[in-house]
Amino acid sequence: MSRIHSTAIIDSKAELASDVEIGPYSVIGPHVRIGAGSKVGSHTVIEGHTTLGADNTIAHFAAIGGSPQDMKYRGEPTRLIIGDRNTIREFTTIHTGTAQDDGITQLGNDNWIMAYVHIAHDCKIGNHTIFSSNAQIAGHVHVDDWAIMGGMSGVHQFVRIGQHAMLGGASALVQDIPPFVIAAGDKASPHGINVEGLKRRGFSAETISALRQAYKVLYKDGLSFEEAKVAIHKMALDASADAATAQKLTEFHDFIAASTRGIIR
Secondary structure, three states, X not given: OOOEOOOOEEOOOOEEOOOOEEOOOOEEOOOEEEOOOOEEOOOOEEOOEXXXXXXXXXXXXXXXXXXXXXXXXXXXXXXXXXXXXXXXOOOOEEEOOOOOOOOEEEEOOOOEEOOOOEEOOOOEEOOOOEEOOOOEEOOOXXXXXXXXXXXXXXXXXXXXXXXXXXXXXXOEEOOEEOOOEEEEOOOOEEEEEOHHHHHHOOOOHXXXXXXXXXXXXXXXXXXOHHHHHHHHHHHHHHOOOOHHHHHHHHHHHHHHHHOOOOEOO
16 A cells, blocks of 8 residues: 555655655655654645654644745755654745755754744754744754754844753844843843753752853852853853863853853843
């Protein structure tokens, strides 16, 4: 029995693994590749130069691989690359990249993308992220591994969201969130370290304590941004006997040091 519904429209140039399932009235374009074990619901459109890896689940009425919503776009053959084991729910939109960036929008593996999410052109999404319903991110946004986006949240273009960070529901984010930090608010501001999330992911008590101290240095001790960077770098060096803690403090420091939009304060 065919795994492709008789009402689906599959371009003859599309490349689909033999066990891919395509639901009723879905449309698959000529430059699309879909890996083994993936399932596409009904009334979904996958177009553009789009590659999906293995074991992805795309729900009904999603629009994947559409042209970027960028007025500078002139039809260049930019791309969307999606990894493995992602769940993308109803009415989600994900666009290809633009020539003004590297031309690629990219999602990693094991991401959970809920209904009505929008992921714009040139975004880079890591692994194990969660986008709650109606989270919206503008072009060129980077979201690192294990980050969580609250429902109805909105993110300005070019913002970076660090690993294990969490953005609260209905928040507006216009600057970078450092790794491990919780942010929330109409204009998102910092609200401590994502302690519960870190515990669930196996962080030691020592590492969590050190990250809380780094947060205090950055946000509570009255230091200038430059002074805080120096102090956190020293904390990472002093923690070298505990490799895991030193690594996470270094990642915290390197993220804030590399920020070009500035971090939430």
